[in-house]
Amino acid sequence: MQRSAGPFGATGMIRQSNCVVAPVSSGSVALVGLVVLLASSVPFVPTGEVVSGAAALTQSVPWLLVVLAVVVVASVAGDSLMLLGVRALARLAHRRPTSPTGAAPTGLRGRVDTWLRRLGGTVRANAFTSVVTGRLVPGGRAPVIVALALERYPLHRFVGADLVACTAWASTYVALGALGGQVSGHPLVGTAVAVAAAVALGAGLQVVGAQRRAHARRTAQPTGPVEPEALTAPGGTRSPVR
Numbered sequence: 001m002q003r004s005a006g007p008f009g010a011t012g013m014i015r016q017s018n019c020v021v022a023p024v025s026s027g028s029v030a031l032v033g034l035v036v037l038l039a040s041s042v043p044f045v046p047t048g049e050v051v052s053g054a055a056a057l058t059q060s061v062p063w064l065l066v067v068l069a070v071v072v073v074a075s076v077a078g079d080s081l082m083l084l085g086v087r088a089l090a091r092l093a094h095r096r097p098t099s100p101t102g103a104a105p106t107g108l109r110g111r112v113d114t115w116l117r118r119l120g121g122t123v124r125a126n127a128f129t130s131v132v133t134g135r136l137v138p139g140g141r142a143p144v145i146v147a148l149a150l151e152r153y154p155l156h157r158f159v160g161a162d163l164v165a166c167t168a169w170a171s172t173y174v175a176l177g178a179l180g181g182q183v184s185g186h187p188l189v190g191t192a193v194a195v196a197a198a199v200a201l202g203a204g205l206q207v208v209g210a211q212r213r214a215h216a217r218r219t220a221q222p223t224g225p226v227e228p229e230a231l232t233a234p235g236g237t238r239s240p241v242r
Helices: 026-040 048-057 061-095 107-125 127-136 141-150 155-184 187-220
Strands: 013-016 019-023
Touching: 026 048, 026 061, 048 061, 048 155, 061 141, 061 155, 107 127, 107 141, 127 141, 127 155
Parallel strands: none
Antiparallel strands: 013 019
16 A cells, blocks of 8 residues: 655545545545534534544545644634624523513523523533533533533633643544554545444443433432421321431
8 A cells, every 4th residue: 555645745645556545635624624613613513423534534644633633623613603603692682671571581481591500600610621521522512612602701711621622522533533544454444444433432422421410410419317397298297207
């Protein structure tokens, strides 16, 4: 197998048995960056599989570094666009009157507002950890960004934390793709291996996150002594406290 010199070569193509099997060019890398940018600017769109597939097709180290850099910049830009978009929508929503009397919203909207305020306060207090964890755990990115946007978290501080988060996230999926390509010995097979590994990693992180949330709910339940009033029987008589 012959490899090109990387991003500084003329074509950046991978050849096997004198046949081109996986073209790598600045245009294809830019396309991957555009996909990551658009997907990161909206909630709940997975992109790890795209990054791993592109890395599996990119078998030269210089091109892998280019893919990593492009994906990091695109994901940070997409997350920042999502933060600014949610902030703009929240500003428009606050301009609308909550009710004819000006009272606070009640019912479902009131419960949602209360939940968002509590979530925003918790996320803001642990912003760096929340941003990094939310980027690595599937489905955790959007709630963190929405909560920080509603809390008017400073954009420059978010970009600093998100840069670390996106670097760790992109490095993980680029490494999966590169490893898949090396193990299979064929770029196309490596792409399939990398995508399967990315899906497995995302599922595993999702299971771990669900277990951690369940554990947090169990530990948050009160464990102190039960008040005598709580031992009242359905008929109105109190059960004896033993």
